[in-house]
Amino acid sequence: MLLPDYLHEDVMLNPETRKFPEFSVVKLMNTVFEPTQGCKVCILTDFDEPQKWMKGFAFLENEEFSVQRKAYEEFYEAFKNGAMEELGMTGGEMYAYYCTHGSNLDLRDEVFDVEGNQLSLDKDIYSNYDIVLCISTWSATAPLTAKCKEFGFRGATMHGMNDVILSSGLAVDYNEVSADAEKIRLAMTKADSIEIDFTLEDGRVLTAWLGLGQQEAQKSHGLCKGKTPDVANLPAGEIYYVPEDAHGEFPMKYEDGTLGVLTVKDRNIIKSTLIEGDQATIDAHNERLKDDPMTGTLGELGFGTQVLPVSGQDIQDEKVLGTCHLATGRDDHLGGDIVPEMFKKHENSTHDDILFAPHKTPNFDISEVRMKRGDQEEVIIQHFRPSAYIMNALTK
Incomplete structure (x- = not known):
């Protein structure tokens, strides 16, 4: 099967050249x-x-x-x-x-x-x-x-x-978006775990491990056909899981540009440590985690499935093929178990995405994402690029 034009290497390297x-x-x-x-x-x-x-x-x-x-x-x-x-x-x-x-x-x-x-x-x-x-x-x-x-x-x-x-993201054919998302979903569903390596500018490698318990991967594909009650989040184009467990470390770029390392244990972010920037930003995050620990619970792991230009809004940019994102907080809308009533304060019961993408987090690289599914081990992403395994899935 031939790849559609938007999945050709030159377009994927320069998604702003894709014709919509x-x-x-x-x-x-x-x-x-x-x-x-x-x-x-x-x-x-x-x-x-x-x-x-x-x-x-x-x-x-x-x-x-x-x-x-x-x-x-x-x-x-x-x-x-x-x-x-x-x-x-x-x-x-x-x-x-x-x-x-x-x-x-x-x-x-x-x-x-x-x-x-x-x-x-x-x-x-x-x-x-x-x-x-x-x-x-x-x-x-x-x-x-x-x-x-x-x-x-x-x-x-x-x-x-x-x-x-x-x-771009709202001009695409969502039947095509859904079909591509389903191919990647099938390639990654029922995974036991995902491991993500982050390489920092100083050469350090942080690794986050997420236990998925062989759950069915879900897809945000933009279609609400028929009469079944449902809400699409547009632009769509991702596959995602609700983590059952997580541990390790991953980097975080805060809104003010401060960089920190987040330590995860038992699915929860337990502390942030400064890499560079404002220590007060790190202190404020740690105080929030201490005051309301649910704000640090990981509620989503997602992978983009589309070839789209950077929009400056995470709602589109997290759908780009080769990126991944974690989210903390509420996940009941994804089939998860974190509901607003579990938070100390109503204003804390948010669902906050943490996007890892070249334009958003240029201070570190996703050097590799690995999936384990039974005896099968596959590389999913290398250096913000989809692996051969994922590209092969898209040709089926």
């Missing part, structure tokens, strides 16, 4: 949510003052709200200008809820319409719409996944949307 079709909300909705006929759709977004900024679309006058503007221009206006009729859908309304300021924190129930009226997410949105699109500042995948099972809707979360994401 023009973004089309009709194509995206038709592919992700087939069938759309007869479905009622709405758009959710977030603000610190949702009533103020949603009323009369006041946010359009403020350049600060770039994500919300994308939601309005690329989805709300497109729906009103013929896309909804073409899709056989109704609705198309846009609502705003209170910004959570944390990844995957539960949402307050209050929501506001364009006239400034206060409504209820449970009573007025989840109960009355078949498809809910959440285009927001912070990810709402976990709370919406829980709500879709309760109320029966389908949906998609698209936080951090920007022009790069629209022209």
Whole structure:
């Protein structure tokens, strides 16, 4: 089987050269949510003052709200200008809820319409719409996944949307994305363990071991076909596990650029040690771990399956083939056992991704990722590049 153009070596080395079709909300909705006929759709977004900024679309006058503007221009206006009729859908309304300021924190129930009226997410949105699109500042995948099972809707979360994401990660054919993700999933499912070697600039090699217990690998592939309640996290394109155990060390680059080494025992990060940067950043992390240990529990191990340009937003960049990511905290939306009630404080019950990618973590290299599955041992990634084993799986 011949590889598609986007998996050729020259494109994979320079993903910004990949040619994508023009973004089309009709194509995206038709592919992700087939069938759309007869479905009622709405758009959710977030603000610190949702009533103020949603009323009369006041946010359009403020350049600060770039994500919300994308939601309005690329989805709300497109729906009103013929896309909804073409899709056989109704609705198309846009609502705003209170910004959570944390990844995957539960949402307050209050929501506001364009006239400034206060409504209820449970009573007025989840109960009355078949498809809910959440285009927001912070990810709402976990709370919406829980709500879709309760109320029966389908949906998609698209936080951090920007022009790069629209022209690449949301312009792809999600049937192809799903097929590629499934090939890699089959190549890695039921693994006993994954080992990741990180090489630092000073030559040190840190190794993190994650026990997976032969679980079925899952995939985030962007399709919510049929009528089964589900929420897609877009852009999609990864396979992932919920770790059962973990130990070892891995590097961490904090938002302020500080580099630390995180020590893991029994699936939990127990301390951070400074490599370079601000010791106060390390101290703050250690204090948080001491105060609420659940914030250091590893809840996800994921691997990207797409060839995409860097967007500057982890939601797309973690889907790039050759990268991997860990996540701490809440993982109930992934089938895991970490739920919000287990945290000391509500604001701590986030799901926080730690992405390892050349643009994000240039201070260290993923020198090798190894999978053990029974007697089989395979290299998965070398130097942020998919191994021959993974590339062979993609040709099947």
